[in-house]
Amino acid sequence: MSKAISKKRPLTTDEKAAEAAKRQIKSAEEVLVHVRKLSKLIEREPRIAKGLAALDLPQACREVVDKDAGAVLDEVEAAIYVVASSILRGEGFSYDIPSRAKGNQLYLPELDRIVLKDSTSQRPFASTSTCRKAVFTTRVLGLVHELCMKQIHVTKRDLFYTDVKLFEDQGNSDAILDDVACFLGCTRSSLHVVASEKGVVVGRLTYREDGDLIDCQRMGVGGKAIPPNVDKVTDIQSDALFILLVEKDAAFMRLAEDRFYNTYPCIILTAKGQPDVASRLFLRKLRDTLRIPVLALVDSDPYGLKILSVYMKGSMNMSYDSSNLTTPDIKWLGVRPSDLDRFNIPQQCRLPMTDEDIRTGKRLLEEDFIQANAEWVKELEIMISSKVKAEIQALSSFGFQYLSQVYLPLKLQEGDWI
Amino acid sequence: MSKAISKKRPLTTDEKAAEAAKRQIKSAEEVLVHVRKLSKLIEREPRIAKGLAALDLPQACREVVDKDAGAVLDEVEAAIYVVASSILRGEGFSYDIPSRAKGNQLYLPELDRIVLKDSTSQRPFASTSTCRKAVFTTRVLGLVHELCMKQIHVTKRDLFYTDVKLFEDQGNSDAILDDVACFLGCTRSSLHVVASEKGVVVGRLTYREDGDLIDCQRMGVGGKAIPPNVDKVTDIQSDALFILLVEKDAAFMRLAEDRFYNTYPCIILTAKGQPDVASRLFLRKLRDTLRIPVLALVDSDPYGLKILSVYMKGSMNMSYDSSNLTTPDIKWLGVRPSDLDRFNIPQQCRLPMTDEDIRTGKRLLEEDFIQANAEWVKELEIMISSKVKAEIQALSSFGFQYLSQVYLPLKLQEGDWI
Numbered sequence: 001m002s003k004a005i006s007k008k009r010p011l012t013t014d015e016k017a018a019e020a021a022k023r024q025i026k027s028a029e030e031v032l033v034h035v036r037k038l039s040k041l042i043e044r045e046p047r048i049a050k051g052l053a054a055l056d057l058p059q060a061c062r063e064v065v066d067k068d069a070g071a072v073l074d075e076v077e078a079a080i081y082v083v084a085s086s087i088l089r090g091e092g093f094s095y096d097i098p099s100r101a102k103g104n105q106l107y108l109p110e111l112d113r114i115v116l117k118d119s120t121s122q123r124p125f126a127s128t129s130t131c132r133k134a135v136f137t138t139r140v141l142g143l144v145h146e147l148c149m150k151q152i153h154v155t156k157r158d159l160f161y162t163d164v165k166l167f168e169d170q171g172n173s174d175a176i177l178d179d180v181a182c183f184l185g186c187t188r189s190s191l192h193v194v195a196s197e198k199g200v201v202v203g204r205l206t207y208r209e210d211g212d213l214i215d216c217q218r219m220g221v222g223g224k225a226i227p228p229n230v231d232k233v234t235d236i237q238s239d240a241l242f243i244l245l246v247e248k249d250a251a252f253m254r255l256a257e258d259r260f261y262n263t264y265p266c267i268i269l270t271a272k273g274q275p276d277v278a279s280r281l282f283l284r285k286l287r288d289t290l291r292i293p294v295l296a297l298v299d300s301d302p303y304g305l306k307i308l309s310v311y312m313k314g315s316m317n318m319s320y321d322s323s324n325l326t327t328p329d330i331k332w333l334g335v336r337p338s339d340l341d342r343f344n345i346p347q348q349c350r351l352p353m354t355d356e357d358i359r360t361g362k363r364l365l366e367e368d369f370i371q372a373n374a375e376w377v378k379e380l381e382i383m384i385s386s387k388v389k390a391e392i393q394a395l396s397s398f399g400f401q402y403l404s405q406v407y408l409p410l411k412l413q414e415g416d417w418i
Numbered sequence: 419m420s421k422a423i424s425k426k427r428p429l430t431t432d433e434k435a436a437e438a439a440k441r442q443i444k445s446a447e448e449v450l451v452h453v454r455k456l457s458k459l460i461e462r463e464p465r466i467a468k469g470l471a472a473l474d475l476p477q478a479c480r481e482v483v484d485k486d487a488g489a490v491l492d493e494v495e496a497a498i499y500v501v502a503s504s505i506l507r508g509e510g511f512s513y514d515i516p517s518r519a520k521g522n523q524l525y526l527p528e529l530d531r532i533v534l535k536d537s538t539s540q541r542p543f544a545s546t547s548t549c550r551k552a553v554f555t556t557r558v559l560g561l562v563h564e565l566c567m568k569q570i571h572v573t574k575r576d577l578f579y580t581d582v583k584l585f586e587d588q589g590n591s592d593a594i595l596d597d598v599a600c601f602l603g604c605t606r607s608s609l610h611v612v613a614s615e616k617g618v619v620v621g622r623l624t625y626r627e628d629g630d631l632i633d634c635q636r637m638g639v640g641g642k643a644i645p646p647n648v649d650k651v652t653d654i655q656s657d658a659l660f661i662l663l664v665e666k667d668a669a670f671m672r673l674a675e676d677r678f679y680n681t682y683p684c685i686i687l688t689a690k691g692q693p694d695v696a697s698r699l700f701l702r703k704l705r706d707t708l709r710i711p712v713l714a715l716v717d718s719d720p721y722g723l724k725i726l727s728v729y730m731k732g733s734m735n736m737s738y739d740s741s742n743l744t745t746p747d748i749k750w751l752g753v754r755p756s757d758l759d760r761f762n763i764p765q766q767c768r769l770p771m772t773d774e775d776i777r778t779g780k781r782l783l784e785e786d787f788i789q790a791n792a793e794w795v796k797e798l799e800i801m802i803s804s805k806v807k808a809e810i811q812a813l814s815s816f817g818f819q820y821l822s823q824v825y826l827p828l829k830l831q832e833g834d835w836i
Contacts (some may be wrong), residue, residue: 147818153639153675154818155668161814164766196667196690200615200643209638210675220627221571222645225618227638249614250573253646257628259570272614348582383611396579400572401563 014158017344018398018406025409028263034415035241038293038331039102044144045291046180061106062098063323066231067186069148069277075184076145083138084321094124095137098182105111107368114322116182136176137183139166147192153229160191185320189231189281199226199279200252203261205286207233215325216267221257226269230281239265244408245330246270247298251392251403258404264412275310281324283311287327295417297408300340301353301389302360305370305380308332313369331417332376334407335392337383343407349394353387360410375418435762436816436824443827446681447618452833453659456711460747464798478526478536481741484649485604487566493602494563501556512542513555514716516600525786532732532740534600554594555601557584562598565610571647575609605739607649607699617644618670619695621679622658623704625651634685639675644687648699649731656709657683661704662826664688664750665716669821676822682830693728698743701729705745706783713835715826718758719771719807720778723788723798726750733788749835750794752825753810755801762824767812771805793836 025031059202067075083093098104099121104117112326126135143159156177160170167173181188200223205216210232227233244266246252252270255261261268267286271279287294296311298304312330314322340350353361361384370376383389395403411417429437443449485493502509515538516522522535543552561577572596578588585591599606618641623634628650634642645651662684664670670688673679679686685704689697705712714729716722728746732740758768771779779802787796801807813821829835 015508150818152818153671154814155671155811157668157809157811158672158814158818161767161809161811162818164815165814191424194671196671197618197640209640212636212638214636218630218632219642220630220632220645221647221650222615222627222643224637225640225643227640229639229675250575253571253573253612253614254576257647346583349579376478376686391575391579393573393575393579394570394582396576397582400568400570400576 014346014398018402021323021343021410024413025406026413030195031409031413032241032264035293035412038415038417039241039291042293042329044292057108061152061184062116062118062182064181064185064187064190064321066324067184067190069151069192072148072184072186072192073145073189074150075186076141079141079184080381088319092124093128093134094122095134095183095397096120097123097137097179101177101183104238109368111323112125120267133176136167136172137180139163140173140180144184144191144193151192153192154193155196155228156193159286161403181321187324188277189324191227194228195277197226197228197278198276199269199282200224201226201267201269201282202252202256203244203267204265205238205267208235209233217261221253223252223256223268226271226279226282228278230278230285233282233285236286238267238286238290238292240267240290240292241265242292243267243269243283243290243294244333245283245294245296245311246264246392247273247296247304247388248392249273251297255400255404255408258401260399260404260408280314280327282313284324284327294327294330296330297333297335297392299389299391300337301391302333302357302364302382302383305364306360309364309367309369332379333411333417335390335395336379337386337388338379340386340388340390340394342399343395345390346397349397350388350390353383353389357389358384358387373418386410429653432514432764432816436820439705439761439816439828440832443748443824444831449827449831450659450682453711453830456749456822456833456835457659457709461713462711475526478756479526480534480536480600480603482599482603482605482739484742485602485608487569487610490566490602490604490608490610491563493604494559496564497602510542510544511552512540513552513601514538515541515555515597518596518600527786529741551594551624554590555598557581558594558598558763562611564608564640569610571610571612573614573646574611599739605742606695607647607742610647612646613695615644615646615692615696617687617700618642619644619685619687619700620670620674621662621685622683623654623656623685625655626653635679639648639671641670641674641686644689644697644700646696648696648703651700651703654704656685656704656710657706658685658708658710659683660710661685661687661701661708661712662751663701663712663714663729664810665691665714665722666810667691671713672819673822673826674695676819678822678826695743698729698732698745702742702745712745712748714748715751715753715810717807717809718753718755718801719809720775720782720801722753723782724778727782727785727787750797751829751835753808753813754797754836755804755806756797758804758806758808758812761813763808763812764815767815768806768808771801771807776802776805797836 086093099119104119106117123130123134160173202219202223249272314326504511517537522537541548541552578591620637620641667690732744
């Protein structure tokens with residue numbers, strides 16, 4: 001049954017307030033005026049995929065790039081050729097591995113992200129302290145070669161299990177895999193080792209995935225699962241004006257069921273909490289290809305901001321690959337601490353922050369990506385001083401569809417992002 | 419680049435063994451002979467959607483059924499009519515709520531699942547001990563009425579947030595929601611309150627989701643996200659011979675990338691670990707509509723079996739809805755404890771069971787759904803006495819594609835499920 005059942009009941013006070021707010025919303029075209037302006041600005045900007053080479057840096061820095069299977073095979077073979085010649089010369093062998101330690105990381109304000117400096121460490125086979133690591137490295141190079149030859153993708157767990165005898169612990173093969181990515185100068189996904197998928201997407205987007213044409217506007221209410229191997233995503237096309245990045249599954253579901261993207265042309269994406277590598281790569285790829293703004297809808301708490309920071313700045317651990325994983329210019333649409341009063345969120349839907357929340361909030365306040373934006377600082381200060389947080393779902397107190405029918409349209413109409 | 423790159427290297431011993439095993443695999447048609455036989459058997463069986471009414475039980479039992487929005491509205495209005503008349507008679511009001519306590523649960527061997535007996539408890543408004551619950555119940559009835567009128571779906575969290583002042587804790591609204599489902603005699607999804615989605619599906623399956631035609635054979639490598647509201651899934655069509663239920667994301671990825679379903683016509687489904695309600699409802703719906711066997715690929719450990727038990731028997735908490743959530747006749751394809759020796763899984767890929775694993779294994783051995791199948795008992799006894807477990811990924815020790823190219827085809831060819 002798709003026809004709404006027509007029975008009437010009187011509205012509650014909260015619903016009346018929501019109805020009043022709803023009357024402020026103009027036509028979809030008028031609502032989208034500010035978004036269109038933002039899109040224009042972004043189109044005119046230089047591409048965010050700015051590389052290290054474009055900068056005139058005083059010191060050498062290192063960043064990995066996406067390479068195709070053939071190029072990775074060449075890199076592996078070149079590395080093994082060096083090893084083999086060294087052995088034939090009677091000199092044994094050693095790998096010169098870039099250091100991924102904190103001391104070798106550098107925040108580059110020009111790129112607004114963390115990159116690796118150029119220090120490396122020797123990993124000779126003929127040393128008791130590095131012998132095992134040298135063997136692990138050789139084995140991982142061999143396995144990566146096999147994956148690229150067969151053109152298949154596996155998980156880190158699969159890689160570990162191909163030689164449990166040798167690696168003993170998955171921590172060993174995982175660490176060596178990141179070393180090998182740095183060593184070969186390519187991204188971990190270029191090595192055909194992928195993360196498991198968690199994200200879903202719906203909206204005004206079509207693309208090809210391993211050849212199949214995917215139309216995200218015809219994905220029902222559940223959406224399309226974001227593939228673990230983003231290099232199989234090609235032919236991205238869209239008439240969306242913006243990407244709506246949603247922290248929570250529940251909000252995604254509401255927007256998908258209400259087909260929010262039909263009225264306000266957008267692509268809706270969620271990684272269901274802490275973002276996985278595949279979702280981050282996918283967002284970045286969409287952003288680079290389509291050059292449209294990314295607006296974020298997260299909980300009004302330090303954890304929501306931490307999630308934004310992972311999308312925007314990446315994690316320390318993967319800093320060698322920050323150029324492919326991060327989407328720097330995400331706009332914070334909501335739910336912002338100042339929204340709580342502005343939208344009269346009932347006191348009961350505001351939750352007290354724990355001591356840990358407040359500590360996390362204060363730490364975030366120190367971080368570059370917050371400091372870089374005075375408005376973000378102001379919002380975070382409101383959060384910390386008021387000591388209250390709120391989830392996206394707090395908006396449900398005005399009715400189940402308040403999010404899709406009132407809150408988001410009003411936010412867009414007013415261009416209320418920072 | 420989709421063409422495999424043609425460089426040769428010598429095979430390892432493990433890979434030679436895998437090649438030898440691969441040579442045993444006959445044509446796809448021959449591999450599928452046993453599956454076809456099983457399908458025929460299942461087609462001839464009476465539908466598993468056997469209701470309580472069909473049984474001549476000595477005592478009254480209670481089970482909920484799926485109802486459409488109109489029917490739920492009628493139930494809610496009838497309940498409120500009773501309440502209103504009682505108030506107008508000056509008698510206040512009370513709800514007669516079915517008990518969901520353990521003492522009111524009954525395992526029915528005829529149905530091979532747990533149902534509720536018919537004891538109920540009064541929930542009068544005019545009693546200090548039940549006053550709040552009576553109010554919660556009234557409020558949830560009102561919210562469900564709204565959802566069914568608007569024909570929208572929300573999560574349990576959304577429901578809680580519509581009246582935080584009243585419910586105070588989500589535990590309160592969650593418990594009342596299950597009470598209301600029992601009280602109205604319908605499933606929780608009929609109330610338009612859904613779980614968040616986690617599962618994905620690929621393979622020989624088409625269906626309509628909220629009107630959109632979904633072709634799971636054209637879903638690339640990431641698959642289609644299973645929708646949270648399974649009642650929006652209609653028009654299920656498939657030429658698959660079986661459903662392959664996979665515990666882990668990584669195995670799903672391998673099979674999806676290798677397009678396993680092209681050679682062996684099947685539907686591949688995973689809930690990525692512990693199954694959520696949406697995936698269980700979806701599996702059951704596929705099974706009922708298509709009447710094809712469900713073969714399970716889980717880790718060879720007690721946790722893998724526990725996951726099977728949730729698909730097959732459901733959880734105690736949702737026993738009032740066991741008839742819609744469970745798929746009783748799942749076949750255990752692998753990885754079974756006896757496979758470890760049979761397929762020569764290297765010792766290093768076998769993990770020692772912890773004391774907790776062994777305790778869980780022993781508890782499982784007592785359970786009806788294991789006891790009902792002598793072969794399952796035997797396998798579980800092998801696991802407990804050998805004290806070793808293994809993950810699906812242990813098969814990667816013979817090469818990354820051993821699972822899709824050797825293990826599964828051999829298992830199918832031999833009809834090796836129990």
